[in-house]
Amino acid sequence: MIATINPATGETQREFPALSSAAIEAKLNLAWTTFHSYRHTPWADRARHLQKAAEILETEKREYGALMTTEMGKTLPSAIAEAEKCAWACRYYAENGERLLADEPVPTNASRSFVRYQPLGPVLAVMPWNFPFWQVFRFAAPALAAGNTGLLKHASNVPQCALAIADILHRAGFPEGAFQTLLIEANQVDALLHDDRVVAATLTGSEPAGRSVARASGSQIKKTVLELGGSDPFIVMPSADFEEAVSTAVKARVINNGQSCIAAKRFIVAGGIYDAFEKRFVDRMRALKVGDPMAADTDVGPLATSKIRDELHDQVQRAVAAGGRLLAGGRKIDGPGFYYEPTVLADVPRSSPLFHEELFGPVAMLFRARDADEAIELANDSPFGLGSSVWTRDESEQAKFVDGIEAGQVFVNAMVASDPRLPFGGVKRSGYGRELGVWGIREFVNVKTVWCK
Numbered sequence: 001m002i003a004t005i006n007p008a009t010g011e012t013q014r015e016f017p018a019l020s021s022a023a024i025e026a027k028l029n030l031a032w033t034t035f036h037s038y039r040h041t042p043w044a045d046r047a048r049h050l051q052k053a054a055e056i057l058e059t060e061k062r063e064y065g066a067l068m069t070t071e072m073g074k075t076l077p078s079a080i081a082e083a084e085k086c087a088w089a090c091r092y093y094a095e096n097g098e099r100l101l102a103d104e105p106v107p108t109n110a111s112r113s114f115v116r117y118q119p120l121g122p123v124l125a126v127m128p129w130n131f132p133f134w135q136v137f138r139f140a141a142p143a144l145a146a147g148n149t150g151l152l153k154h155a156s157n158v159p160q161c162a163l164a165i166a167d168i169l170h171r172a173g174f175p176e177g178a179f180q181t182l183l184i185e186a187n188q189v190d191a192l193l194h195d196d197r198v199v200a201a202t203l204t205g206s207e208p209a210g211r212s213v214a215r216a217s218g219s220q221i222k223k224t225v226l227e228l229g230g231s232d233p234f235i236v237m238p239s240a241d242f243e244e245a246v247s248t249a250v251k252a253r254v255i256n257n258g259q260s261c262i263a264a265k266r267f268i269v270a271g272g273i274y275d276a277f278e279k280r281f282v283d284r285m286r287a288l289k290v291g292d293p294m295a296a297d298t299d300v301g302p303l304a305t306s307k308i309r310d311e312l313h314d315q316v317q318r319a320v321a322a323g324g325r326l327l328a329g330g331r332k333i334d335g336p337g338f339y340y341e342p343t344v345l346a347d348v349p350r351s352s353p354l355f356h357e358e359l360f361g362p363v364a365m366l367f368r369a370r371d372a373d374e375a376i377e378l379a380n381d382s383p384f385g386l387g388s389s390v391w392t393r394d395e396s397e398q399a400k401f402v403d404g405i406e407a408g409q410v411f412v413n414a415m416v417a418s419d420p421r422l423p424f425g426g427v428k429r430s431g432y433g434r435e436l437g438v439w440g441i442r443e444f445v446n447v448k449t450v451w452c453k
Helices: 021-038 043-059 061-072 076-100 134-146 159-171 186-193 207-219 242-258 271-287 306-321 372-380 395-404 437-441
Strands: 002-005 012-016 112-119 122-126 149-153 179-181 200-204 223-227 232-236 264-270 325-328 343-346 363-369 389-391 445-452
Touching (some): 002 159, 021 122, 021 179, 021 186, 043 076, 043 134, 061 076, 061 159, 076 437, 122 134, 122 186, 134 149, 134 159, 134 437, 149 159, 159 179, 200 207, 232 242, 232 372, 242 264, 242 271, 242 363, 271 325, 271 343, 271 363, 306 325, 306 343, 306 363, 363 372, 389 395
Parallel strands (some): 122 149, 122 200, 149 179, 200 223, 232 264, 232 389, 264 363
Antiparallel strands (some): 002 012
8 A cells, every 4th residue: 555654643644546557657758768868968957956956855844854754753853854964965966976977087008098977777766764755865866966867666655755756856957757756566666677768776675675676677687776774783892982872872773763774773882881881771761752753852753654563572572582681661652653662672692583683663782792802793793784883982993893894884983874975885685886975876877988099
């Protein structure tokens, strides 16, 4: 079902029919024909459209924030901040895209040799619900800057966000076929990936969804970028600023109501400070206010769907049954909406499936480490490798963690965050390819070698 179901109340507010085959065909044709003209659009025009999109996002950020909160439950201040971040990405590529895509001279024995970056064509973006604007704009801004066209298959529970994004880009001046939303079900994606007019795909989401898109795209020899799950470690060593580490740890766990791939999920603390960290962390998690995501003083809103809450609760129960200690929370909150108590688990054994699973909600796991070496070993004992946060003021330890942790990102004395200027992505089962920065704008281009005698 493609519908807006308010997670704070459980009420269905709007339903949308999936596009018919004829409607999908029309949108594919439009994306394909638009690409062949849009790719030649002067850079100044693309930059102006991106700047206009940024202006719209900033001017109407409260309306878009309220829409995000209504559809997936994030707190209103964080939703407004998400709209502002999308504007930042549009401005970054408006101001830097021409430089990032400029011909690159390469000295050879030729009289002239260089690399040229040219767009590929329509790219299908399969996007998740947890950051319903940001996940899309961090693809759309560089893709449109590079001269590609985009087709968005958004999560079925954020259809109004999906339609709003296409409207923003159209109002900003991009041709109608440059970026289109496809209100379709998941079982309609495979046919799109097998269509020759879709030249590449990008997905942010679960491992099963990533495998499905990669499998279908691979059978057609099409480029893919995958940003999948994460079980990010948050490591605290004795030399860290203890108070800042604790307060950031809580924020890093419950950001977006705990529903973020780069939210810290496994807290690995040096033995000498573990007991103090556990007490302070548990106290602060218990003190969080869970409630109406529209209220300014709410810390944690509802989970996005009842199914997500049920799955999270099952994970917690299985962890306790396997021998983990429940230090706080562990219960669904009674009443309307899909609320779950901020929860802390400790000593989850490696034999428990949860040790290697991703927790998508306000549930933290605490682990004790003897030293930096054991902390790195625990951090790397995961099928995921998206982000990581390390807290130490010891420069030799910092170097050891930066070199030793298997992840696409290592943040030292800060929580993990995406930034339009830096590459974003992971290793292992967290996916491949990169978004953002120069690396993101060059993912969906033809890297063309030119050699002139």
